[in-house]
Amino acid sequence: MIPFFPPDLFEVDRKAMLDILYQLGTSQDEKLILGKATAELERAIAEQTGARHVIACASGTGALTLSVHALDIGPGDEVVVPAFCCQPVASTVANLGATVVFADVDPLTMVMDPGHTESLIGDRTRAIMPAHVFSIMADMPRFREIAERRSVALIEDAAVAQGAVLDGLQAGRWGDLGVVSFFQVKAFGTAGEGGMVFTDDTGLATAVRQLRNHGQDGVNRFLHHRVGYNSRLDEAIARFQLHRLPGFAGRLERRAQIADYYSERFSGLADRGLTPPPAGRNGRCYYVYSLLVERREDLRAYLTEREIGTHIYYPVPLPRQPAFSAIAAPGRSWPNAELVSARNLAIPIWPHLSDAQVEYIADSVCEFFE
CATH class of the missing domain: 3.40.640.10 (Type I PLP-dependent aspartate aminotransferase-like (Major domain))
Structure with missing residues (x-):
């Protein structure tokens, strides 16, 4: 796992x-x-x-x-x-x-x-x-x-x-x-x-x-x-x-290396419904590596079967939360927030992942779309 x-x-x-x-x-x-x-x-x-x-x-x-x-x-x-x-x-x-x-x-x-x-x-x-x-x-x-x-x-x-x-x-x-x-x-x-x-x-x-x-x-x-x-x-x-x-700089660099690898592996999947984060190092933090996926639940189930943990962040945008719905401006919409709430799926990027584990995660994502 x-x-x-x-x-x-x-x-x-x-x-x-x-x-x-x-x-x-x-x-x-x-x-x-x-x-x-x-x-x-x-x-x-x-x-x-x-x-x-x-x-x-x-x-x-x-x-x-x-x-x-x-x-x-x-x-x-x-x-x-x-x-x-x-x-x-x-x-x-x-x-x-x-x-x-x-x-x-x-x-x-x-x-x-x-x-x-x-x-x-x-x-x-x-x-x-x-x-x-x-x-x-x-x-x-x-x-x-x-x-x-x-x-x-x-x-x-x-x-x-x-x-x-x-x-x-x-x-x-x-x-x-x-x-x-x-x-x-x-x-x-x-x-x-x-x-x-x-x-x-x-x-x-x-x-x-x-x-x-x-x-x-x-x-x-x-x-x-x-x-x-x-x-x-x-x-x-x-x-x-x-x-x-x-050791902080080294852990950050390891996260960035994993992100670089993921981005390279996933760069050709946009026409199949997967969009990785913009590649590069300037202005990147890689606290989480979160994909945008049209078939999110299917991909998540596939990765779960292969014993790879995933996470969905903020499945309900803040203005739609019960705590804030009463104070959110009436009549306004946030279509992009709704979209990314419905499509984001994060995969592991913690710094002590081994190269073999990173490769296995990337292989599994790519195999789903194949």
Whole structure:
């Protein structure tokens, strides 16, 4: 069996994690949250990405919440988000009382469409929130140009794309604020939860740091400048991420090599109803390798018979979800989001797949269409 979500992602790190827990549990001067390891991880990621400010927090969703809140977005404001995406792009806006406006996506790349996004910007729009999805980054140069020209904030949801680079600039660095996630199966996933906010704006960085820790400034305990949250990264996770950071580039490269192989094998199947992600390296993240398949359920059943795990992401677009259907603009449609919800099928791309396993997966997909 080749599972889609491998159960042994951190098996090679087992001893390191046990050592970390023992050291934290027996030390007399270590903090369990927001201690030396968190600060060191923030510095390391800042050096790696070039971001002026990096703020670690409890999750990717927490990072989005802190970012939206730091911009003082609330009732009466609108934020444009993708109609096909993970739920937090909408819930983090709605939970602060602002209005969620859903933009359609590109039918090939599955990321938020810049043209449709701009058409939705109005007098109440405070921010646009493009999200990178699966294998490809959103068109951040165009989104940044739109944001600057229309005088709205740009929040870059790079939760799935840490380490991806577009035109020489890393994911998370294109917006006024950018976020990444350490959820287990992400490219820089961890044995638990975690996330980060990137920004070059000192004022926004101060707001995010306060908001993550109940509005405190980190110097004066019990002095609360804002109504904030408990969104703090714990020291065990920070140490574990520092342990895994040196191998991160190698794991990203392995994912990219697998994607290159898949793309080459599947390039001739478009006329048979299978479209792979756009090939290449610029602006690619390969957190997930998701195909667009006309006969999705048939292919999925075939791969299951051959003991290959698959996954369908977001089978119901966000505006059609019960949680958001009441706030989605009446009379609007999102045809591309509906299309990719009905056709996407992800196949395994985790970095410790063997060459033989990758070849077997590709052979099986090709044999289905033969």
